Amino acid sequence: MRRYLLPHEDDSEISIARAAWLLTRQREDLEAIVTNAVCKAFGGK
Template sequence: MLRRHFLPHEKDDEQNLARAGWLYKSQRENLENIITNAVCKAFGGK
C-alpha cells in the first residue's frame, strides 16, 4: 500500500518497497517536527 501511494508507477520489488518505507518514515518525522514547532510557538516556547 505504501509503495502504491508514494511510487504509483513503480513495481513491487524490494528496492521500491524499501524506498516507499523510507519516504513514509521521513514524511512522518517531518510532520512531527512541524507540529512540535507549531505547539512551541503557540505556547511561547523557543
C-alpha cells in the same frame, strides 16, 4: 503503501524499501512541524 507513494514503480524490494523510507521521512518531518507549531503556540522558543 508503495502504490500510494510510488505509483509508477513496480513491487520490487527496492521500491518497497524506498516507499517505507519515504513514509518514515514524512512522519519525521510532520513531527518536527507539529512540535514547532506547539512551541510557538505556547510561547516557547
